Amino acid sequence: MCGITGFIEWRGDLTQHSQLLVQMTETLANRGPDAAGTWISGPCAFGHRRLSVIDPENGAQPMITRHDDKVYAIVYNGELYNAPELTKELKQRGHHFRTQCDTEVLLHAYIEWGPDCTEKLNGIFAFAVWDGQREEVFFARDRLGVKPLFYSQVEDVLVFGSEPKALLQHPKVQPVVGPEGLAEVFIVGPARTPGQGVYKDLQELRPGHAMIYSRSGLRKYAYWTLESQKHTDNEEETAVKVRELLQDTLERQLVSDVPVCSLLSGGLDSSALTALAVDYYNRTGQGRVNTFSVDYVDNDKHFKSHSFQPGADGPWIKRMVDELQTNHHYIAFDTPELAAALDNALFARDLPGMTDVDSSLYLFCREIKKNATVAISGEAADEIFGGYPWFHREEMLSSGTFPWSVAPKMRAGLLSPEIRDWIRPLEYLGDRYSDAVAEVPKLDGETGKQAQMRIMSYLNITRFMPTLLDRKDRMSMGVGLEVRVPYCDHRLVQYVWNIPWEIKTVGGREKGILRKALEGVLPEDVLYRKKSPYPKTHNPAYLNVVRQQVLNILDDATSPILPLIDAARIRELAASEESSSNLPWFGQLMSGPQLFAYLAQVNLWLKTYNVSIK
Structure with a gap:
């Protein structure tokens, strides 16, 4: 597993930006503590941090190879679980391997099959390949979105990375958040809308999607989606x-x-x-x-x-x-x-x-x-x-919204009136829910309970x-x-x-x-025991700590969150008996302690990332 980043610019000399590429790559050091590498050639700059799992000696990235006198380069974060089968097939097709690592397998799979290589892959991945034959960069993300991949297209530059922090090092990518981003933070959560990067110029490549960036522009497409078919097994x-x-x-x-x-x-x-x-x-x-x-x-x-x-x-x-x-x-x-x-x-x-x-x-x-x-x-x-x-639960199945967001009015009530009017949070949430339901691949003849459960499954999976x-x-x-x-x-x-x-x-x-x-x-x-989710703390001392953090933020006139929230309402909640409850009262997944901790995180995010709201 690793961290990847880089940028593509069709005009200019990217060798002038080698230090910028190093800075972007170093933000991902925690993802790859074992090694680092960068590569710049023509319009393409790739950076990589490596966590060694398979063939630690030989899997350095960016990995470069030549085929038919053309250069191919890859940066890759992930793991291929069918690498042995792919290696065997590729060898039968005339490919030769220098290492035991799946990075080389993936690069040769792209050389052999081009963008169609995604159909061959069983694994978790996010990767970028410079294709010297076509003079374009191919990106892909695994089918379920286990590995992240963010990108930003600003003017004539495409910037990408495993995490937003890498992209935000690039001067063309600014930490600006608009009404949609604020709605994602305050109302849609905890589940972000697929593709939404929150920052205005930042997007996330959706699970099961690929994109190709060439001199003629950026093209995105889905290479995999769930398919609804009749189940015939008993x-x-x-x-x-x-x-x-x-x-x-x-x-x-x-x-x-x-x-x-x-x-x-x-x-x-x-x-x-x-x-x-x-x-x-x-x-x-x-x-x-x-x-x-x-x-x-x-x-x-x-x-x-x-x-x-x-x-x-x-x-x-x-x-x-x-x-x-x-x-x-x-x-x-x-x-x-x-x-x-x-x-x-x-x-x-x-x-x-x-x-x-x-x-x-x-x-x-x-x-x-x-x-x-x-x-x-x-x-x-x-x-x-x-x-x-x-x-x-029938009331949640028929709530008309995401089941983890069944208290949107309460959450919207935390916002200042001006921000509520600007981002229109309930309307935004309703639109995102409608979009999700419209995507569901229907099965002919399926109605009633079956259709209802297919929708619920789709919302959860996607x-x-x-x-x-x-x-x-x-x-x-x-x-x-x-x-x-x-x-x-x-x-x-x-x-x-x-x-x-x-x-x-x-x-x-x-x-x-x-x-x-x-x-x-x-x-x-x-x-046959009942389901129990990832454990949370039930210690009232935790509530006391995070509640005091929020009260300190409210008392500090320089806190960047203050223009966004209804401070009086939050003080009222902090003083209420409800706030001491560890039950999920503020929406299905948010208790009092979690609400206060979340607000403290929002404030720290705004301050540390120097976020502009506009």
């Missing part, structure tokens, strides 16, 4: 297929030249991956699997059950560790660490995010990095298989899931840890997409078909 066949796909993708993702571990919460998704990894390690003689879990000091004393967090994870983690005999590492953070890391999480994401859920993940990944370079995570199973409570993947990428890569997400294998996602809802919920349970597929893999009590 319940038993479906369960077998799900298990086969999951096992195949996990075993592909366990391949590495550096240590691999598993994140273990004791829930269905991570326990299944860990159990399958232990089985694979046992079969291949690789010893014990290292597992890691995260919690908070004294969380057991303050925990209160609710629908999104029905039970604590601690006993279930021990249950799985005892069952699988993994080499487990229990990691716990206290309130001061968690609050202090909110700043680190903001800088890793370049935007306000999911507050303590981000900062704890940042700290968690930092601890894991001391023992491993690659981790396996259960991210995305709930979006794909329908695990969240909002899949199963809007909410990328947010969690972005969070996982930024927090992990912020400390140089690669996290792989087997549930995001596009073959599995496409297959599960078309499973009818009554089979997905077989046995009357959320994720019923996944549970059925894992029978015999997990103990029955773990297999």
Whole structure:
């Protein structure tokens, strides 16, 4: 895994800008702590930071090769899980390889098939290739958006990078945010609209998309989308297929030249991956699997059950560790660490995010990095298989908005009247929801409940899931840890997409078909426990810290957030009993402590990134 950046300018001498390219590349040092490289030739400047995972000795980037007397160059962030098959096919077509790394495989795949190479790839990736034959640059991002890729086209320059911070080093890319960007920050969140970079001149290449930049301009297109088809397998066949796909993708993702571990919460998704990894390690003689879990000091004393967090994870983690005999590492953070890391999480994401859920993940990944370079995570199973409570509540299914944004009026009420009038947040949210629903690939003859659940699945896979993947990428890569997400294998996602809802919920349970597929893999009590999300702190000390931060911001007349918000309303909330609740009262995913932490992050973002609002 790595960080990539660069710029293309058809006029001028880019060698004059070599120091600028180095500065852009260095902003991504955390993503690639092992090596750095830059390359400038003609109109193209590429920069790369490397985290060595496969063939550490020979995989330096930018990687350059000649073919038919033309130069090809690549910068690449990702992992190809079908590299061995591609290598074999390319060798049969006359290609020769100097290394064992998948970067060279990807570059030769592009040389052989051009832009159509994306159809051949199984993996997570964001990459740019300079094509000396066509004199253009080809960009692509993986199908589900596991790896990020931002770009900005300003005048005659195209700037790109793994994170906004790299692009913002370029003088043509300014940290200006307009009404749409503010609406994304204050009303659409936590799930950004696909393609939205928040900054005015910044966009994100959408998952499953590619683009070509040549002297004639920029062309973007989708090379992969979900396809709605009739599901013909019965319940038993479906369960077998799900298990086969999951096992195949996990075993592909366990391949590495550096240590691999598993994140273990004791829930269905991570326990299944860990159990399958232990089985694979046992079969291949690789010893014990290292597992890691995260919690908070004294969380057991303050925990209160609710629908999104029905039970604590601690006993279930021990249950799985005892069952699988993994080499487990229990990691716990206290309130001061968690609050202090909110700043680190903001800088890793370049935007306000999911507050303590981000900062704890940042700290968690930092601890894991001391023992491993690659981790396996259960991210995305709930979006794909329908695990969240909002899949199963009629009032949320028929709310007419995103299920994670069902309190938009409350959120809009935080804004100053002038900003509300300018960005029209409720109208903006309504338009984004309509856009999303209009994209859903319909299935002929599908009506009623089936059509309703297809819409909900699409919203989760294309809007909410990328947010969690972005969070996982930024927090992990912020400390140089690669996290792989087997549930995001596009073959599995496409297959599960078309499973009818009554089979997905077989046995009357959320994720019923996944549970059925894992029978015999997990103990029955773990297999059928209620879903529990990534843990949050329940310690009232955390509330006190972040609430005081917001009050200090409100008392400082120079705070850049003040013109944007209704300060009196926020003071009122801070003094209310509601604010002390850890229940998700301010929208489905935001509690009182998270609201205050979020506002503090927005203020720090505006100040540190010198954001202009216009």
